[in-house]
Amino acid sequence: MKKFLNDPAHAVTDYLVGLAAAHPTIVKFDAAHRIIVRAADPRTGKVGLIAGGGSGCEPLHTGFVGHGMLDAACPGEIFTSPVPKQIVAATRAADQGSGVLHVIKNFSGEVMNFGMATELLAFEGIAIDSVLIDDDVSIPDMPGTAGRRGLGATVLVEKIAGAAAERGDDLASVTCIARRVNARTRTFGVGLSSCTPPLRGKPIYDLPDDEIEIGIGISGEPGRERVAMRNVQEIARTMIAEVLADLRPTPGAALLVMVNGMGATPLSELYVLYGECDQALRSAGLNPVRSLVGNYVTSLDQAGAALTILELDDEMTVLWDAPVRTSSITWGALA
Amino acid sequence: MNGRVDTAQLAAWMCECSRLIDVHIDTLNDLDATGGDADHGSNLERGFTAATASGFSEKMTSPRELLKHVGSTIVDIVGGSSGAVYGTFFLRMALASGELKWVDGATFAQMLRAGGQGIIDRGGAQVGDKTLYDSLAPAIAALDNALVAGETLASALQMAAEAAEAGRDSTVALAARKGRASYLGDRTIGYADAGATSMALVLRAAATTLI
Structure with missing residues (x-):
């Protein structure tokens, strides 16, 4: 294992210290509680948004704390x-008196720990609602199972619901749009390699050069x-077929298309994949009008990518375009 | 009633859990690699080590206090589904011990059953889902049956540990239906569940300490 690490057991704390040092005007590291919070308090009365999950998926979620996304x-x-x-x-x-939305990815551990926290918070009089992300x-999608994982939709929900909260929507409205975005988003991921958790020191599994893992999580x-390696056109076709069969978008629908890297795939390759997806979607009579390409929801040093598609409506598009200032997503002029 | 379990014995049980998990940490991590992210052993080791830090039981005067400490430490330290599920298991055992200074075999069996119910409440697992409950459920039944049949607590716990190990082995043929491993479906067949394996260690530890 060759990694930039001190003691592997402190890998998470060390990265949080560095994140806060790199972006002092955006975030603070509250070491006592081991959370990342906004450097400046948002205006009083704004609905709060928080999220949490296993580390190793950066920039999810710490990179999305800031104006227009998470608190x-x-x-x-x-x-x-x-x-x-x-x-x-x-x-x-995150509570500014108007309640807090929990953005929860549908992983058993995350659901259980947010559930236990919500039971504890019931004593405190903070209004809490939640959105369960399950776009994989x-x-x-069968009863009696753990259900679908929350993947790329998490970023889109945090951006769009975050913008709704920032413009002054109340908790019920922020929750509603968060759920709407999740309901209209689907994701399918492909892994070209395994990854190496710092404490393990070796890859989680072996993947031969001529094989890939399809239907991966984070x-x-x-x-x-596990299937044979194939060319990028075929991979794009598989991803699109999986996503569209489930999403069933309206013909001609406006789409937000995200090609997300798993951590070790060069941006140039992600653009190759995006180009294939864009072309195939247009040929299918659909209309990609917004895109996000890069490493946003990763698995440490795994190579691979996931395709996430959101069928946009006008309100989602306005909120997607709204100004945002986080360490990993930044656009638009702040008022 | 046969046998009694006091706070000191429960503390010894927790220390033995910690020791066994430490001994089997690589096995637990590798089993977790087949359906998860290869850290089940490391995560539990972190929790049990913190819960049984030197002198942890010195001021504990009741089973309730001791098990509550272990459960809440695991919840606070471990994270993931293991933290929530194992934490809830010990917290429910603590609650079920009431205010007793020591518990008899029948009460311990009730506590174990309450812990199992906590796991169902928290994660919704049922027998056959390929989770730690596949080890725990047969152990609960075996303990009850043995005590009703008049076995001593020591031999009843021995039977419970054996039932847990058989339950662990039964997960090899199963496809996971809960937790991260469920995303792999049939690909998890052929390996024991990591959680069922750690739970079998917890019950084996009970059989060697609560006598």
């Missing part, structure tokens, strides 16, 4: 959800299936 993020250990204490502290930090089409676990 606080709770990073767990690598690929391990945060603990209730962190979630309680982040909720308190690689998993059959915690380094194997995918739904």
